[in-house]
Amino acid sequence: MKSVYMDHSATTPVDPEVFQAMIPYYTEIYGNSSSVHSQGQKAHRAIEQAREQVASLIGSSPGEIIFTAGGTEADNQAIITFMNHERQKKGKHIITSAIEHHAVLHTCDFLVKQGFELTVLPVNPFGVVEPDVLRAALRSDTALVSVMHANNEIGTIQDIRTLAAISHEAGAAFHTDAVQTVGKIPVSVKELGVDLLSSSSHKLYGPKGIGCLYAKKGVRIGSYLFGGAQERNLRAGTVNVPGVVGFGKACELAQQRLPQNTAQLKVLAQRLTRGISDAIPNSRLTGHPVDRLPGSVSMVFDYVEGESILLMLDNYGIMASSGSACTSGSLDPSHVLLAIGLPHETAHGSLRLTMGKDSTQEDVDYILEKLPPIIKNLRIMSPLGQ
Amino acid sequence: MEYSQKVMDHFMNPRNVGKIELANGVGEVGNPTCGDIMHIEIEVKDDKIEDIKFRTFGCAAAIATSSMVTEMVKGKTLEEAEKVTNRTVAEALDGLPPVKMHCSNLAADALHEAIKNYRSGGTTLANVVKGCCKEEPDSLLGQGQKIRL
Numbered sequence: 001m002k003s004v005y006m007d008h009s010a011t012t013p014v015d016p017e018v019f020q021a022m023i024p025y026y027t028e029i030y031g032n033s034s035s036v037h038s039q040g041q042k043a044h045r046a047i048e049q050a051r052e053q054v055a056s057l058i059g060s061s062p063g064e065i066i067f068t069a070g071g072t073e074a075d076n077q078a079i080i081t082f083m084n085h086e087r088q089k090k091g092k093h094i095i096t097s098a099i100e101h102h103a104v105l106h107t108c109d110f111l112v113k114q115g116f117e118l119t120v121l122p123v124n125p126f127g128v129v130e131p132d133v134l135r136a137a138l139r140s141d142t143a144l145v146s147v148m149h150a151n152n153e154i155g156t157i158q159d160i161r162t163l164a165a166i167s168h169e170a171g172a173a174f175h176t177d178a179v180q181t182v183g184k185i186p187v188s189v190k191e192l193g194v195d196l197l198s199s200s201s202h203k204l205y206g207p208k209g210i211g212c213l214y215a216k217k218g219v220r221i222g223s224y225l226f227g228g229a230q231e232r233n234l235r236a237g238t239v240n241v242p243g244v245v246g247f248g249k250a251c252e253l254a255q256q257r258l259p260q261n262t263a264q265l266k267v268l269a270q271r272l273t274r275g276i277s278d279a280i281p282n283s284r285l286t287g288h289p290v291d292r293l294p295g296s297v298s299m300v301f302d303y304v305e306g307e308s309i310l311l312m313l314d315n316y317g318i319m320a321s322s323g324s325a326c327t328s329g330s331l332d333p334s335h336v337l338l339a340i341g342l343p344h345e346t347a348h349g350s351l352r353l354t355m356g357k358d359s360t361q362e363d364v365d366y367i368l369e370k371l372p373p374i375i376k377n378l379r380i381m382s383p384l385g386q
Numbered sequence: 387m388e389y390s391q392k393v394m395d396h397f398m399n400p401r402n403v404g405k406i407e408l409a410n411g412v413g414e415v416g417n418p419t420c421g422d423i424m425h426i427e428i429e430v431k432d433d434k435i436e437d438i439k440f441r442t443f444g445c446a447a448a449i450a451t452s453s454m455v456t457e458m459v460k461g462k463t464l465e466e467a468e469k470v471t472n473r474t475v476a477e478a479l480d481g482l483p484p485v486k487m488h489c490s491n492l493a494a495d496a497l498h499e500a501i502k503n504y505r506s507g508g509t510t511l512a513n514v515v516k517g518c519c520k521e522e523p524d525s526l527l528g529q530g531q532k533i534r535l
Contacts, residue, residue: 305421307445308397315398324445325421333421345418345443381403381449383425383441384418 003317004363008295008356009152009180010321014246015205021249022207025242033239034230043241050248054212057251058197059188066213066231067244071179071200074213075103078175078196081222082144083111090171091141092116097129098339099151104177126288127156127340134163138170149178149187153323153336153352154287155296157185164193173219179203183254184293185262195219201243206250210243261357265294268355272297272364279372286340286350295355300342303385304349304378312374318367323350389446390480396450401457404439413499415492422448424496430504435459435467447482447490451475455493464501470494
């Protein structure tokens, strides 16, 4: 059966070049990077080379990169340790947005339980955090603002540069979860003006279980795991050398391929969006129509439910995702779709198709052939909208 | 989460989908907010379910249980049909994933509503909407303060 993977915002396959680069670090150069002997030195050099590759992609200096076990850990460490440090200084107020990943939202909720104060900013119907809304929420004791660079569900890209500048005017630091953007669109920490940034390897054709936190020189964060001096005392634990090497290689490749991939994905996404909108009545694109992730097509269909769409697509080998309650593991549909103002019943009918570097026009045509009849059949079966 | 082959069969090839022209019993349960609505129409003759059709908005479990319940009671007497429960429907499908047991397993309830509607002599939709959503209060957050703007 044909297999069309349309879930690249969930994860990507490891690029064969990345995999090749990792292999020696499992069986040949297996030393602990903290060891003094030559095996350890080789592993250490590999980590430092990867640090340069990652830093080069996001325009930082290598010394500002801390390797973590992924984006979730980077978000947790950035927010928790920064706020712990600022508690007695700038203050205990933190600001985030209603559409953040749970790695940020649940971390903020944890801090609230510890006595911190949190403001959750609303977004407009495109999923954009409006500068004036942030400006009004900033207080003299706001220590940190955390707003994601691009949203994983609806693809909207935020104007981080403006939001960071506004935060800095009020003396607050700025963190961004850039898990969805690093390697997909140009990301420069200097141009964005951020103090902290989280990134994950497996979203850009690197291995799972590795990511990094960028912390601008002078920004005080602390250790989140204890028991070793690795990563300049900021991340204890034996370094995942093959993972780090793979992440570095993935960043190097992303930097080379980024312009071409982005252009190609934009064309495909446009065709897919238009094709679906033309073929299926009562369907709408969610998120921003222009300022969005290049390969991301997020739609809602009235009168049908997301899990049913996913399983019917999977029957044809098309793999996608949805923000319906059935796929979120709770009784409510995605918090992101509710935050952009969709009613519950509409949010249940969401479908996210996220393309990657190997997606083709044929894939788009195949989806345009299979999806419309699926929605039509589910609507015949539905008591709504008749 | 994985569905049984029977669930997938009833989901991909649902039985008895549609409306009945001469329905004399109609039942509906669920709520669009929760993502599940099950609508069942029956045509009863001589105390027997001559015909039964469903329309469902919901996930694979919701559709499969609706399809299964129609198959289980078609041609049966009302008394027999009343003995069918959400649990026996789930069992007939070789089980449902635990997370689906309470939210998407309401097809027998819809059937019972349709029978109740028939017994009360009406083809008007018994407007029974059963809530299934529980709000998680933010107040569980403890000593700090959270403001939603």
